[in-house]
Amino acid sequence: xxxxxxxxxxxxxxxxxxxxxxxxxxxxxxxxxxxxxxxxxxxxxxxxxxxxxxxxxxxxxxxxxxxxxxxxxxxxxxxxxxxxxxxxxxxxxxxxxxxxxxxxxxxxxxxxxxxxxxxxxxxxxxxxxxxxxxxxxxxxxxxxxxxxxxxxxxxxxxxxxxxxxxxxxxxxxxxxxxxxxxxxxxxxxxxxxxxxxxxxxxxxxxxxxxxxxxxxxxxxxxxxxxxxxxxxxxxxxxxxxxxxxxxxxxxxxxxxxx
Numbered sequence: 001x002x003x004x005x006x007x008x009x010x011x012x013x014x015x016x017x018x019x020x021x022x023x024x025x026x027x028x029x030x031x032x033x034x035x036x037x038x039x040x041x042x043x044x045x046x047x048x049x050x051x052x053x054x055x056x057x058x059x060x061x062x063x064x065x066x067x068x069x070x071x072x073x074x075x076x077x078x079x080x081x082x083x084x085x086x087x088x089x090x091x092x093x094x095x096x097x098x099x100x101x102x103x104x105x106x107x108x109x110x111x112x113x114x115x116x117x118x119x120x121x122x123x124x125x126x127x128x129x130x131x132x133x134x135x136x137x138x139x140x141x142x143x144x145x146x147x148x149x150x151x152x153x154x155x156x157x158x159x160x161x162x163x164x165x166x167x168x169x170x171x172x173x174x175x176x177x178x179x180x181x182x183x184x185x186x187x188x189x190x191x192x193x194x195x196x197x198x199x200x201x202x203x204x205x206x207x208x209x210x211x212x213x214x215x216x217x218x219x220x221x222x223x224x225x226x227x228x229x230x231x232x233x234x235x236x237x238x239x240x241x242x243x244x245x246x247x248x249x250x251x252x253x254x255x256x257x258x
Contacts, residue, residue: 023171029244030216031165031224035061048102054152062222064159065102065144076152079123083151085116088125092146095153103144104132104160114143124149132160137226139164139213164213164224170243177228178204180246186237188253203234214240214250225249 036044045059054076060066083091097108105111114130125148132142139161147155172180182204185196212229215222227240227249240250 023244023246024169026167026244028165029167030226031161031163033062033161033222033224035220036063044102048099051098052153054149054154055156057155057157059102061219063101064104065156067155067157076150076154079150081151082123083118083125083148085118085125087151088116088127088146088148089113091148091151091153092127092129095146095156100162102159103156104162106162129158129160134164134166134213137166137211137213139224140215142215161215161222161224166226167244170226172228172241172243172246174209174228177241177243177246178207178209178230181230181239181241181248184239184248186232186235186239186251186253188236188255197235197237199232199235199239203232204230206234207232211243212240216249 041059041061041063044063048059049055054074056068056071056073058066058068058071092113093108093111096103096105096111100106100108112130113127115128116125118125127146127148129144129146132139142158142160144156144158144160146153181199182201184199186199187194187196189195208231210229212227214225214227216225226243228243229238229240231238231254233254236253236255238252238254239248241247242249
């Protein structure tokens with residue numbers, strides 16, 4: 001409930017900010033995926049486990065592949081055939097072709113692989129997809145992990161998102177986005193607890209920027225927001241600034257402790 005309330009407050013502030021600054025509000029932005037009904041989720045989860053009896057993952061509230069904390073380990077029967085790297089990739093593509101909704105990949109030919117490795121005598125294979133791209137823009141945390149034991153799928157975690165909308169015109173250019181975060185604070189956690197650093201004009205002189213698509217999750221929806229990723233070495237942080245609202249929607253510390 002607290003997370004949902006915080007999300008609603010944040011969303012309200014975003015809308016108020018747009019209205020107060022006379023920013024263009026694009027009715028098609030952001031792309032949003034809503035939580036599925038309990039009945040629909042139950043049907044999809046049952047169908048998945050019936051089709052893949054050895055799977056140790058499930059579907060999240062939005063119907064995408066997700067880790068299952070309460071799985072029961074049922075090992076596949078021993079198979080004399082040892083998988084090859086090529087075959088494990090083909091099995092991943094086969095799963096995608098059968099389950100475009102659960103993986104978010106409508107065309108299995110779009111699936112690109114970042115790495116493949118074997119864990120045990122070529123019987124346990126892991127196939128990891130690359131991040132999803134929309135044109136040249138990466139979607140954060142969108143890699144999908146497939147695991148196979150013998151020739152059986154035992155795990156699928158992660159998803160892409162179909163039909164992500166990119167506004168044709170941004171309210172905040174790269175320069176305007178950087179100017180908008182001057183004076184904002186970023187937080188870090190050290191041995192003594194949380195501490196803050198302030199973004200100054202001079203700290204932005206050596207920053208690196210690029211566009212990213214940031215999934216923002218709440219209890220009932222996922223929003224795909226386009227943001228400027230701004231790496232600021234002087235404050236040891238990466239911030240993501242929404243191209244339509246100019247607000248920092250995500251922050252990552254680049255240090256572990258202080």
